Amino acid sequence: MSSPFLRTPRYENGRMREPPHASASIPSEAFYARCLESLSHANVAFLAGGSYALMQYCHLVRETKDLDLFVRESDLETVLAVLRKSGCWTELPFPHWLAKAHAGEDFVDIIFNSGNGLTAVDDDWFTYATRTTLFGVQVALCPIEETIWSKSFVMERERFDGADIAHLIMAQGHRIDWQRLLRRFGSRWPVLLGHLVLYGFIYPDEPTIPAWVMEELFRRGRAELAHRKSTSSGRDPKRGPVCRGTLLSREQYLTDLGRGFQDGRLPPHGTMNPRTIAIWTEAIRKNR
Structure with missing residues (x-):
């Protein structure tokens, strides 16, 4: 499918002057609108995300072959039933995180976790969601923090979402709830630190990340290093490395x-x- 974002953004002194806009004739638009309208009319809680969230937050031009919708796992069966009633056929290829709704060659991804099982869609996704209009339908959009959190663990050979995270931080760093983002990562904070260090390398002239965030993460790094030095091994002998x-x-x-x-x-x-x-x-x- 060709990219639905057909306008080239205009730049001045290296900065975008105006965001790209979606074409008036987006392939699959009618199917996506039907899915969104069906779920909205059924009062089922869902969030739009993926490439469309990136366009809303940072005007990132992206080819996309589908629409990503995020739901609580407890709502999954209801969501799939609504989409089947609207004319789709559905499947659950990965029972720990992803379902799909199809109509011909078009499809929607129904996401309730992540491929690694770490970023389950819970109430906070909805509490901190923003609102937007997508394909003529008023929808809730995945929060910036959860978008960064879920993308941070995608480091495949064929796909690395680090650039998405850097663009989100540059465009929306002033809106990010950094305390909440740190809580999201919990004990996996080194993954966030890695992305933030890369951000500083990528955009050395865009000091968007608050200094206290980096100081806190470096403090944790020093504490972990000291702990490793003080113990002969951090390995659980019952489980192995x-x-x-x-x-x-x-x-x-x-x-x-x-x-x-x-x-x-x-x-x-x-x-x-x-x-x-x-x-x-x-x-x-x-x-x-």
């Missing part, structure tokens, strides 16, 4: 699992189970 790389890429760290490392997607480090991991891993072969 762990590889949390599988939380960042479903394929690139599989070789480590064959070398004795524990899969970071399993408890206590992650939330997945052997069955969902097997389904997610088998999809690597199918997508080639």
Whole structure:
């Protein structure tokens, strides 16, 4: 499908003068509008995200082949029933995070978690959502913080969402609730720190990140280093060494699992189970 964003943004002194606008004749627009209207009329809670959220937040021009809708897992069956009633056929290819609704070649992704199982859609996604109009329908948009949180763990060979995060921070850093973002990452704060360090390299003249955020994350880094130095090993002898790389890429760290490392997607480090991991891993072969 060709890109729905057909206007080239105008720049002056290296900065965008005006955002790109969606074409009046977007392929699949009627299907997307029908899905949004059906869910809205049924009073089902959902959020728009993905490429359309990026366009709203930072005018990022992006080719896209679908529409991403985010829902609570508890609402999934209701959402799929509404879409089936509107004429779609639905499937649940990945029972731990993703369903799909199809109509011919068009489809909508129904997302209730992430591929690594870490960023479940909960009430906060809706509490802090913003409002926008998409395909003529008033919808709620995924919050900036949750968009950054969920994208931060996407580090595949074929897809790395770091540029999306950098653009979001540059465009919306003044609106980000940094305390809430830190809470979202919790013990996985090193992933956020990595993206923020990269942001400083990418945009050295855009000091959007508050100094206290970097100071706090560096403080945590120093404390963790001191803890490692004070203990002979941070490894749990009952579990053996762990590889949390599988939380960042479903394929690139599989070789480590064959070398004795524990899969970071399993408890206590992650939330997945052997069955969902097997389904997610088998999809690597199918997508080639």
